[in-house]
Amino acid sequence: MAAALRVFATRGFEAATLKEITLTSQTNVAAIHYHFGSKEVLIQEVLASVANPINSLRLELLNSVPEGPERTLVHVVRSLVAPPIQLSLDSTGDARLLTRLLLQARALPSEFTSTTIFAQYDATAQHFVRALMAATPGLSQQDAYWRYAFAIGAMHYIVSESDAGHHRLQRISGGVCDTSDPDAILSQLVAFVVAGFQASTPSPVEPNAQGHRVEPLHLL
Template identity: 30%
Template sequence: MDSTPPIPTKQRILAAAEELFAQHGFDGASLRQVTASAGVNLAAVNYHFGSKSQLIEEIFRHRLDDINGRRLLALHKIAGKPETVLEDVIAAYVRPAVELSGEGEGSVFMRVMARAYAEHDDTLRRFLSENYGHVMRQFVAEFGRLLPELGKEDLYWRIDLMTGALTHAMSGFGMIQRKSDIPERQHREKIVEQLLRFTASGLRHP
């Protein structure tokens, strides 16, 4: 007899929706597909989330609360200190996302994040700005402290490009794939190393 406890309905819906949105995008995956994959009816989605837009937001909240919590914890340990260098701040930003991508379903979410960049959903963008904009502002302040020669507009441009590079690297859509003989942890460390070099050069450029 299987003693494994059943997965709560809400979690089944979130997992099914995350996988389908990663594969087909937000417009390409319907609620009907989500309910079929999760083994629930539409009433369950409406009960737990209310709408497709709210379901999408809950997926992002579920993952980004964790990622950004880790980011801010790392940033607060180094912010304002005279010995802090640019690479330390970049690592505080990119490493939590890279680590999440190696934790089971985290890699699926990074593909969802890549979809969010590709699909211009104003409602989702507003949700992300309202709920996680404070995280970006804290990183901008520390980057600005270390790069006083850059104006705020240039800083935002470059951090946005850094975020795009991070999301692309984590999504699995790019050319670089983990080789079968390379352990997952080693591959993630290589990603962090390459992102640190690439983004530090871009941020420091006059």
């Protein structure tokens, strides 16, 4: 499992071979077929091994404050993003590789990997969208889903920034932004996402005479 996680994160689900995984784990292909039956089942088990602990921590943190006025938007957002960031920046853990896996799957999607990833995250996503709406009076369901997606995208990007060989933000900021500091990342990301959820609903985009959608003049 650990070897498969490393190989999938490095090579991608499609390009990775069972031979590479067995060489890394110093086992043989028969062991994979015996324990998992196929590469597809191995992918499912690997994703579950890293996604389930993160999602469990998210829900545990969210439920540490009961539903009601005491459950603030800051608490909900922090519950959503803190576990992935804190675990991903733990250099001794496998959670760092999860972001790499998800980015690989986004860049080179397939029906199987997409369905497998959805199975790990959809229920948790729905739970958090409801919590975000409850903590943001007046937020429509449409806006909640859009902003949830943007929050997840921002989180994945900043986690990937801390990966070895990246640190672009740290470089262009002259070291002012430390992308290896989980506390700094978390405080900035929570503030950013909370502000996004509290933002007003955007005005509708009107089509012009040629049928192209253009921003209303007052938004330019």
